[in-house]
Amino acid sequence: MSPRNVLIVEDELIIQMHLSRIVEAAGHRVSGTAETCAEALAAAEREAPDLALVDIHLRGEGHGIDAARVLREKYDCAVVFATAHADTATLERTQGVEAAGYIVKPFTNAAVLAAITTALASRERIHVAEERERSYASVLTKMSGGVLVADQDRIVSFLNPQAADLIGCEAHDACDRDLLEVLRFGSEGQSETFASELQACLDAREPETIAGLEVRRADGTTRTVRIQIEPIFEGSAPSTGAIIALQERAPAIATSIPSSATEQPFGSGTRLLVYSHDTFGLGHLQRSLNLIGPLLEKNPGLSVLLVTGSAVAHRFELPKGADYVKLPTVEKVGQDEYASRSLRISDGGILNLRSNLLLNTVRDYEPNVLLVDHSPTGMSGELLPALEFLREQGNCQTILGLRDIIDTPAAVQRRWNKQGIYDVLRDLYDHIVIYGAREVYDAAKLYEFPESVAERTSYVGYVSGVRKDAEPWPSQERPLIAVSIGGGDGGDSEVIGTYLDMLDQYRDEIDFDTEIVTGPLLPVDRQEHYRERASGYPVRVRDFLPTMIPLFSGADLVVSTGGYNTSTQLLRYAKRAVMIPRILHRDEQLIRAVCLDELGLVDMLHPEKATAETLYAAIRRALAGGEPLTEGREHGRIPLDGALGMAEFCSKLRVRQTER
Secondary structure: OOOEEEEEEEHHHHHHHHHHHHHHHHOEEEEEEEOHHHHHHHHHOOOOOOOEEEEOOOOOOOOHHHHHHHHHHHOOOOOEEOOOOOOHHHHHHHHHHHHOEEEEEEEEEEHHHHHHHHHHHHHHHHHHHHHHHHHHHHHHHHOOOEEEEEEEEOOEEEOOOHHHHHHHHHHHOOOOOOOOOOOOOHHHHHHHHHHHHHHHHHHOOOOOOEEEEEEEEEOOOOEEEEEEEEOOOOOOOOOOEEEEEEEEEEOOOOOOOOOOOOEEEEEOOOOOEEEOOOOOOOHHHHHHHHHHHHHHHHOOEEEOHHHHEEOOHHHOOOOEEEEEEEEOOOEEEOOOOOEEEOOOOOOOHHHHHHHHHHHHHHHHHOEEEEEEOOOOHHHHHHHHHHHHHHHOOOEEEEEEEEEOOOOOHHHHHHHHHHHHHHHHHHHHHHHEEEEEEOOOOOOOOOOOOOOOHHOEEOOOOOOOOOOOOOOOOOOOOOOEEEEEOOOOOOOOHHHHHHHHHHHHHOOHHOOEEEEEEEOOOOOOHHHHHHHHHHHHOEEEEEOOOOOOHHHHHOOOEEEOOOHHHHHHHHHHHOEHHHHHHOOOOOOOHHHHHHHHHOOOOOEOOHHHHOOHHHHHHHHHHHHHHOOOOHHHHOOOOOOOOOHHHHHHHHHOOOOEEOOO
């Protein structure tokens, strides 16, 4: 248990000192001492306690029980009473305080320590349970469909009216029955899938989501639903049950255009909303900005609103005709798992907040076209309510823009099947645009798009930033190596750390200069660490450049990770590259680096094999050879005009506009 603040309220100084020694020996901190009620409340005001050791009988005005009651109500601290009189009458007077324990004078060190440990552990369990309840509340709030609650034996104890209507069963008929008798699925296989996922959720105490199941109603009709299972548990105890949230997935329907709506070419007067969830790195934001510029240039009078969760969006200049809405920032903590980066709010709370902001922005802005970057349903499904609202309104064309490589085909198919993404692509998107080339990586085929989705899929080429009005990088006498890890959200040890190890080992053979860009998302202490390590070498370390294009153009060699934006800028502007892909939550960068290496455009160095020796050899080999990236551009081996291709794609759209 981590150290806690303990307030000691005792009017006998010797006992007060004795208790202080026991508290500190247990690894906790004495946040204050007091001899009276007034002193106790003043001490708590200065520093709130987690636990108060309170003598029942205090000198002066007030009573220890009175002080304890205020401390409990105002500071939510645990209370352990100390008393020389453990009679029934005394104990009854303390019941209203809900004390966590008692110690009877004269007490032993072991008795005090046991009371403190038990009281703090009980307080921690209560807080965990309260947080869990708040989490349940946020889950139930964000789910617009039905909700059931079942215990660990699958016995239903609750269902709300929406759930009763969805499954065609009255609440009084469902309670106290087996969950699989209440939720009847379209096939035995679906029933087995649900039972298996439910048990896995209870065992692992981790939420599960299943999409595309058919629930059979009492009247024989079926409803297609998305099911979210949230385990119920307290502390480290096993799950005691689960909350099952049902969200109906209505089939795609043709919506009628309001009589006031007219179809016009995409362009002047069109309202475009670009969604970029930006939960990890800068790639999504940079790609969105790379697309927005050409769209505005090609279409004067276009209005673009960017919705982004990036923590550094303010450091990028938006072109005229564009503005942005900032979502609260999150950080990625695992595969498809996110937590608030700055706000003190639960995972469910931050999701609910972002989802509501998205929905309200869509309602108020009334976009004619929605362009979603890469994530079909947004972070943890936050975009679904907005997508469904737009589908119901029928006035907005929806476009999903995907980078060509997401992960291994098996991983993408498994994840998309589980999350119901294929249904979302079919029902909620009018167009799928791949930012890549079919001949390099056929995403629609490899990720097994359904035929109806593949027919609406287009490839526009790779999206990279375009160099405009940027000062060329200063020329220099010695070769220049640029080192980049993209936004700075990972890969620094494998790339920057290994590079500096190389400089240490081969210091007498270094005949080149280096520019290291850590990315603005790398923690400041890591940036300073690398600056200190680079001191004394012909190396400059900086955290950010508005564009990497001048540096990549001026460098003789780029050493980098393999993110989409970094790779496309290399392909468009660099001469040579050594790529050390980041492998963290998925294999996207590794797949891309292997593809480019096989095409002879870059040298790929696997991060597990990246050492001072192997990196030095790769750099010397690259500098001694030709310029494969320059040659690749001259022969048009990679289509790099994806931003212009996207602008051309949009110019062919007919959008529905209404009077505002």
